[in-house]
Amino acid sequence: MLNTTELLAIPALPLIASLIVGLFGWALKEKLSHSITTGSVIISALLSVHIFIQVLGGASFYGNFWTWMLSDTFVVPVGMMIDQLTAIMMITVTIVSACVHIYTIGYMHGDPGYSRFFAYISGFTFSMLVLVMGNNFFTLFFGWEAVGLVSYLLIGFWFKRESANFAALKAFIVNRIGDFGFMVGILAIWYYFGTFDYREVFDQVPALVAQGETLHFLSWEMSAITFICLALFVGAMGKSGQVPLHVWLPDSMEGPTPISALIHAATMVTAGVFMVARCSPMFEYSETALAAVIIVGAVTAWMCATIGLVQNDIKRVIAYSTCSQLGYMFVACGVSAYSVGIFHLMTHAYFKALLFLAAGSVIHAVLAEQDIRKMGQLKKYMPITYITMLIAALALSGVPPFAGFWSKDLIIEAVAVRELGWIGDFAYFAVLSGVFMTAFYTFRMFFLTFHNSDRVPAKVKPHLHESPKVITIPLVLLAIGALFSGAWGVLGLDIANPNAAQNFFCSSMFVLPEHNPLILIAEEGHHAWYHFLFSAPFWLSLSGIGLAYAMYLRETDMPAKLAAAVKPVYTFLLNKWYWDELYAKTLMRPAQILGRWLWQQGDLAMIDKGMIHGGVVGSVLAGMQRMRAAQTGYVYHYAFAMIIGVFAALTYLVLKG
């Protein structure tokens, strides 16, 4: 058993720090604000590592602390469950968060909302820890909503900017659509299992499946477990930016860059993947839900990669890449390779956070410019940023031996070995072509920023410089993760091992034996070190980088020519497949028109004019209007008259009866 106090301290420290700085930040100096928050998160990170080491040794924790709600069978406890899945999420969250805290000291220096920002990110760390450490669906949902709230606050952090405010609102509402699904899922869980507790729910799943419980809606019938899984997955789609609920994630780049790294790349957006992995004992029993997960994941992975090809905003390229990579993680979960999905989540957290923070370092240097067309040749000014971003780019592209290679390769293998008919074929096509596109857009961005011609405006030139240490140190720390976390996962934690006893994740995720892709991969002898030389992803990723090299370093007039040659496609991609326009036309406008119509026609015209003014009441009102003197005194008389009248009527009726 793990130490309860230690476990409670991990989320409590950032929470306390957040409250102190949030409530009294106005009185605190910058230095004190960041010391309190950063210090507490670093301690949390160290404690998490300590917990992780113990979990590695076989320790675990399961327990409830108090009762949140209680009404007969509706029991909502607050508790923790620490297993391998939780432990790996804890170290990922706290380490990335600690790096981002340190980075923020330099990045947000001098911002009027300095303390507020630290209060938010510490509060976020607390919420995310609650999300991953909870032992029931309600604790999960609490964390889920809390991270959503902090995300909303941070996207709209620079609340003077209209675009930031709009993006914040959009993020919140789109996430609420997902939450709607999540909430319905939770309700269904309680209905069928009578509890919210993970273990108790998961233990009952096989029995429920055996019962063959079904739900009907109009003429549509599905099994209870499918309904639950699909509803929960809607929540995951919202939080993890999956099509068609992905539209908020690129816009969330309006927030300051450190939170793009922490929230909108490394941690919060991966909550959906974590949730699906956590619920693997349910998803495993629903082929329909798994198919939905694969399709949504594959479509997102592919579509967002295509959009990423042409974007010019450095953060948006990375944001679309995040959507796309999250798609990969979902595909992994869909083919029952949950542990691989979580593995990619972890490696992605390091290299994507690094990519964002490095991009932030660049943005800092070029005075808040985010358009890569106005950068170029930054290599010579910012060597550390350059090197670390190169590491991150290679990791994202899946070049061995960088982190992304190990995890992405496993995902693709897992898709390849499972025989899932057209869904499997489609997913395989999506993830494979995605590798090529990922490598291309990553290095397009990279070359345009650091190489190519120097397009930096003259007035920005004098400001070009490498960022201070407080910014570059977190970059280096994360670069270590981007370099080694992949190899560590496969070689150290043995996460590709189909034998549960040796695999790090062992029993924390459940896979039906007939689904398990790891067994099939092992049979095909994936483990030989030279294996990658014979695998398609490796060559696709190299050719992606090669094409980017050719187009942006050699034949630099090619991109423009190509764009002109396939103009319709280019415009389509540049406008992000017109999702925003689609939603504006089909949802936002109609809802507003309907709302106004219901108000004007329903409330005012029909009920007020038709029923109230037009009827008996209307004549009274008209009479009152005529009596211009009808001021306050009259109302008073009326009121009294009514009481007296009522008593008179009462007396009369009673005497008569």
Next chain:
Amino acid sequence: MMELNNVLGFPILTWSIFLPTLGALFIWLFIRNESAVRWATLGVTVVTFLLTLLLWKYFDNSTAHMQFEEFHPWIEAFNVNYRLGIDGISMPFILLTSLLTVICIVSAWDCIKTRVKEYMLAFLILETTLIGVFASLDAILFYFFWEAMLIPMFLIIGVWGGKNRVYATIKFFLYTLGGSVLMLVALLAMYFKAGHTFDIQALMAYPFDFDWQFWIWIGFFVAFAVKVPMWPVHTWLPDAHTEAPTAGSVILAGILLKMGAYGFLRFSLPICPDASQYFVPFIVVLSLVAVVYISLVAMMQTDMKRLIAYSSIAHMGFVTLGTFMFTQQALEGAIFGMISHGFVAAALFLCVGVLYDRMHTREIGDYGGVANVMPVFAAVMLLFCMANVALPGASAFVAEIMVLAGTFSADQLYEMVISSKWVAVMAAISVVLSACYTLWMYKRVVMGDLVKDKVKAMPDMSMRELGFFAPLIVLVLWLGLYPLPVLDVIHVSVTHLIEQATTTKLHAAQALAQAEMLQHAVIH
């Protein structure tokens, strides 16, 4: 003389009800100075609040029996009695009333500049009538307080209200009058049918047959639906809210709206269980209309108070839905929702009040970028907006999720045309819609750059303003994170109510009818 269950041994309910009136009398007669009037009123309301806290302290959670009972014959000729008593359903509302009244007095401190004394007196009298409604166990006494509370309310809107106050007051008056008349008819009908009694508990026990239940239910429904208010008899509320002074809106949203739903719980469900079951689909439809239609309408409002008023109607849709699901969670959620809404809606109206005091406009378009000059206010309003959206951690979430859970599982109890699961799913759409209208308003009012000169000159909240928000902030978070103290109070009474509401009276009614026929036969 019956045995009265009153652990305290002194008539605490009577004191709670009439202390404000006594205070009002004293202030009316002896206090001239405006400032002294304010302090005296505050004193009276605080003492009343402390007195009602005793109710909570000595309340026995383990029983559904009426507690702190009092009984005095009143109009003996008609068997009308002064009978008071509370159970777990009414007790929280009395505390809500006494607390919100204190907050109202503080919030009106400098904002009301004309006829200060009359204003304070109106609030004290209003408090008497409100607590009276929740404590009455005699239908006529109930009706007396029910009607009497309209007088101070009319005055508050009509004298201290906005430009269109006369229109709003008359609309409010006519709507409620229409409803009340039918309720009176229903009460009288029951009186004659049930053997000349207005005792609410006796009426609950009396076996009305289905036809009687049907018509009594409708009589009550009209009265209560207007008060809740339910679509389509809701249009008085936005007008009344917009024109009312801030404190008036607070009481209106915080307490008055709960009267209707309380009426359903006290009268419709236990007295007409079979009719209540019969009308479930009807209520479900109206509630869902409230959630969806009203939310869409709320979204398009340009007047902040009107928006929050519509939001209240939508939230009350949840309450009526939960009330008629007859499951433990749904009913507890509905009651908890009313208490929670009492704090959240009150706080939102107070937020608008804070802005109104500075700019004298309620139009959303006149604001923008308030966060730049009023950061503390921005944080406070955000908290209550998020509570209105029912984020976990806020009291509204507990209410919403319990109503939804109770609704989702209601089809284990009885068959409906459409499974109650899908009703819950449709109601859950409010998760999205409430975020749309609340946060869109927040964005337009609080966020954004400072472009309007008038906004630039706005000072941040004063200590007095923070003072009346503080208890609301604490309560919303406390009830959101640790709702058990309140749920415990409600629990047993709700269990009892469900038992009443799901036990048919038809068999007993039939037996009674047969017995009466037999009696007739014997006489003839």
